[in-house]
Amino acid sequence: MLYYHIIPLSFIDEISVMMKRKGHLPKIIAGIAMIVGVNSASQADVVTSIKPLGFIAAAIAQGVTPVKVVLPDGASEHDYALRPSDVRLIQKADLLVWVGPEMESFITRSASQLPINKNLELTALPAIHSHLVGEIEDDHDHDLSDRDTLSSSNSTDREQSDSHSHQGTYNMHIWLSPEMALLSATAIHDRLVQSMPAEKAKLDRNLSQFTVNLEHADKEIRQQLMTVKDKRYYVFHDAYTYFEQHYGLSPLGYFTVNPEIQPGAQKLHEIRTQLTEHNAQCVFAEPQFRPAVIDAVSRGTQVKKGTLDPLGTNISLSQDSYVKFLLQLSSQYLSCLKPMN
Template sequence: MKRKKHLPKLALGLSIMLGMNGLAQADVVTSIKPLGFIAAAIADGVTPVTVVLPDGASEHDYALRPSDVRRIKNADLLVWVGPEMESFITRSASQLAANKNLELSALPVIQSHLVGEVEDDHDHSSSPTNTLQSVKSSDGEMSDSHSHRGTYNLHIWLSPEIALMSATAIHDRLVQSMPAQKTKLDSNLSKFKVSLKDADEHIRQQLNAVKDKRYYVFHDAYTYFEQHYGLSPLGYFTVNPEIQPGAQKLNEIRTQLTEHKAQCVFAEPQFRPAVIDAVSRGTKVQKGTLDPLGSNISLSQDSYVKFLSQLSSQYVSCLKPMN
């Protein structure tokens, strides 16, 4: 019995010693799964990564559970996009120390690659430009719900370029908290760069055959991916997936589907709106599904590459020429 009484003290002492030597694990928590993919690549073999947003849920309307709040509070590193994307996490993130709160959209290197959003919710049919716009971070008042209007597209995990910037930022923070693991973290970042470059080249070749095909997506989430690979969207149904498009907008889209001979209309696993079935009924347009969160992919060293490849295949499966 006496030996058991000393075990907690021994464990505590060992924990302190590990912490002093920079070997203690850093509990990495990400807001959404794609950021978990990137973090897992960098933290592989070093420390575990967990994700707040459950599979099947949407970052647009999720509400934290008490267990989520505790997990964020105890995190050694929280990785998220920012308050305009994950409003559900803003309060908990604000209570963390600055060195434990990695808000990616606040990083100058990422801000310079953000793409401006449209301000008019009725003007959705124009295709995005082929070049990234340089913008500054928004200092405007944040609403309680996710909002795109008058701000910037923050689906940054769909940009391979910004994903690499995010990976580098995560690497740098982990090196600060676990300096003894720098060699392994450096190696992981190098592997991520190589695998991302290889995947990027393969995906570009895969999408080259369908880059001129026209289509609609459910909501305005894919601009970075589409610009990076030169795809040709006709537009999207809604800026905010919590708000269904009106009858006039649906009529405009239906006309577009016919006049522009759109190849496909894409839904999402998180949102299965009946409006997509309604607007495509009676047309020859195909229906596909794009998963911007990689819900069926498990966290691993190569999960981000799998995520991009899966998204590419989802585009191709619906946009490939019909027999």
């Protein structure tokens, strides 16, 4: 974003005089640096904890200010450890956008060191908090014998790998809810208007455009998924409740499986039994699962294999990236649930 500043004629005259004298080049350079410094200071960098929040922020900040994401592609928000460069990025942020400590515990300490006006914890906002549902208390049957996380002998590793499922009260995957995505976009808009009032008109237009794009995508996705609403399936991770409820999908449940650990023989038998007894059409993994895990749990069944990407790892930040993310997720459901011709 370019900002233009009016330079007094007296300053220009002074530069002209200094250019005619010897030894004044450093002063000229310093004067130019001062102007550039003012320009860069006017720009407020937005930093988000995870990529889907970056999608939303990028739509609102388009043409106003850059957006950067802390969590690298391929990493998990549940067990990531900040690098020194991440800490510096957060410290320099003019606005940090994150879900909350139950989701991104790795960012809690750094976020707490920011001023309140630079720290946007989305689930702490009453409008968003009122839409949260419990981790277990939802409309789907998740009372499965194999719901516990596969464990190693190290209890600390277990807690870190599945902290979001057992330490929190609510399902914190708010970016998978179109309603909460719009509320998040509005909150980001309001904070940026506070810090950059001169950009209010552009921020208003961006929010309006985001709202229109989201409404169009929502209608398209609803029509697409209408054809598979009655198809039954399992997911490995309870991230999709908001998306599933919004579009009326019919999951049988989820297996909270640690993708870093190969399921044992007993665990594989339990999962295969669940898939067969409940006549599941598909079992969905996520990009971080090794193919061998999915092959193992589906072997000996007629269940199709699919992949859901809850972080949009292959999508770049842009004004329409959140809509692309929702449409991609819908296509991933359809690819496994839609009957083959």
